[in-house]
Amino acid sequence: MSYTLKKLYHIDKDKYRQEYEKRFCCEDTVHIDFYIGDNQAFVCQSVEILNLIISIERTDKAVNKLYDRLPKKAITQFANRCLIDEIVLSNNIEGVHSTRKELNDILNDLSGNNKRQRFYGLVNKYKMLFSEDNIRIETCRDIRKIYDDIFLDEIKSTDSKNQPDGEIFRKSGVSVYSPTEREIHKGLCPEEKIISAMDSSLELLKNDKLDILIRIALFHYLFGYIHPFYDGNGRTSRFISSYLLSRELNHLIGYRISYTIKEHLNEYYKAFDVCNNPLNKGELTPFVEMFLKIIDISHKQLYYALEKRVNDLERYRLILKKLxxxxxxxxxxxxxxxxxxxxxxxxxxxxxxxxxxxxxxxxxxxxxxxxxxxxxxxxxxxxxxxxxxxxxxxxxxxxxxxxxxxxxxxxx
Missing domain, CATH: 1.10.10 (Arc Repressor Mutant, subunit A)
Structure with missing residues (x-):
């Protein structure tokens, strides 16, 4: 949309109220069983959102054509390369240091010998994005299992007080702070509220009357708003988004999202801040638009990366034929x-x-x-x-x- 409700509030308060009513009551608006503060969440299916979905689907077809031209070995090698980059950058966004070498060592031996290594769970779970194995994401306990498989051992070994201490999630409060230590968001509390909000978010994810890409974007925001764990929320949320996208689009897109988020980190955090603000009155359109842009950019970058390699591979094949x-x-x-x-x-x-x-x-x-x-x-x-x-x-x-x-x- 051309401007947010939050921005309009500071320009013209009468127009702000009128615009809110117009957006909230529009027949194309999707109302969500979730409250951002005192306001029911909603998203306008804007022209920009629809155009982004069309662009993503068009790029996906082009990516699949390139993908089908590649030898199987090349696909596996490229997937592993992207997987390692994705984990390094997802960790980096949260200030967690990891190296390509240590991740590569784990990836080369997932037999179980490396289970004690810090990022074994994370590498093992991301590897599943490229397989036909399905990960169940239907209940709060499913979310907790994903978290346990990926992060619990890491959290225990690095900061044990940040282990989940509730029945499923955390039972005490948690806040998100800016680099200058300013509190910018408080996660939901107590745990009963967390569980109820997560149940609503999971129901939204199942609602096939709404385009799956919009559902993935909304779930990513709602997970961040709920903040169900003391630590590891961002990485858990990005993994879930990556998994869901890998099931809807070419598998490789699941290994590109953190890379693009890292490139547009200010926009990513700003979209959270805008939608969290009470003046935005529960409208999540700005976040959905931003997240779909991330997917669109990510998929186009994947296409260009594959296109260059496909062309180079064919050129060297012709050279070798001469040799x-x-x-x-x-x-x-x-x-x-x-x-x-x-x-x-x-x-x-x-x-x-x-x-x-x-x-x-x-x-x-x-x-x-x-x-x-x-x-x-x-x-x-x-x-x-x-x-x-x-x-x-x-x-x-x-x-x-x-x-x-x-x-x-x-x-x-």
């Missing part, structure tokens, strides 16, 4: 290494390569040794070495006089 007999073992190895370079976080291991090609480790290592040293990059920072293709060297060789002489003799 090596297509479908030879050397061609296939080079092509997998190119994929790892374009799509993965840090390359591919010998273990992964031998499993992919279904050959012995000795044979795999011999094939790697046969690659010219200037074309092969070896990352030795982990226990297992990771291998990548030196794409700049591959480009240089392709454009070199030596290559063109070799190509002429082959075609002569």
């Amino acid at each position: 090596l007999p297509e479908n030879s073992s050397a061609f296939n190895l080079y092509f997998v290494l190119v994929q790892a370079t374009l799509f993965s976080n840090n390359g591919i291991t010998v273990k992964e390569l031998k499993q992919h090609f279904e050959i012995s480790e000795n044979t795999m290592r011999k094939m790697l040794r046969d690659i010219p040293k200037n074309l092969l990059v070896i990352d030795k920072n982990d226990r297992e070495y990771h291998y990548l293709m030196n794409l700049s060297e591959l480009d240089s060789f392709f454009h070199s006089t030596e290559f063109h002489k070799m190509d002429s003799s082959r075609n002569g």
Whole structure:
């Protein structure tokens, strides 16, 4: 909408009252069984909201077309790369430090050996976004289970007094503060009120008469307003939104939301502040518009990231066809290494390569040794070495006089 009720209040109080009545009573307005302070929550299905939904759905179709052109291995590598970035940034938004290396180590071994590691639950849960496994989100106890699976061990080990102490959620009050220690929001209290409000929010999430993207945006806001836990509310809420989006749009969108929120953090917090303000009288349209913009930007960024990699992959495939007999073992190895370079976080291991090609480790290592040293990059920072293709060297060789002489003799 062009302006918020909160803003209009300071311009013209008579118009403010008229505009509120107009928006609240409009036949396209959705009234929500939830109160923001003393005001019933509502959202206007504005032209901007409808246009954003159309844009998101259009981009999703384009993303799926690119996705279908990619080798399965490249998709898995890119998903893991995005997953790690998503968790790092979601943690970062809340001031929680995590490194890509520690998350990558957990991701490489989800067998249970890493269960004691701090972010095991978070990595394991985000990994589910890319599978067909469904996460139940229907009751308050479902929300608590998600929280326990992701954060409870972390909270116990870092700040045990912030564990939930109520029947399901917290039983005492909690506030949100600005960087300058100004209180900007009080979570609902006591726990009975939290449970009642969460039940209403979950009912809204099930209401299929309302577009699912609007429901996801509204639930994200309401979860933040309720603030059911002492700690971990933001990360829990972002995970739930990521999961719900991954079920509605291409799976990869679930690994992009925190990245885009981080880029637009001021707008994200401002939308919460505006809708929390009593002068906005329960209107949640500004938050829905902001959140749908986040999804729209995120999906477009995903499209551009995939488009560049798809184009680069095809270009290097054509280069390799000039260099090596297509479908030879050397061609296939080079092509997998190119994929790892374009799509993965840090390359591919010998273990992964031998499993992919279904050959012995000795044979795999011999094939790697046969690659010219200037074309092969070896990352030795982990226990297992990771291998990548030196794409700049591959480009240089392709454009070199030596290559063109070799190509002429082959075609002569």
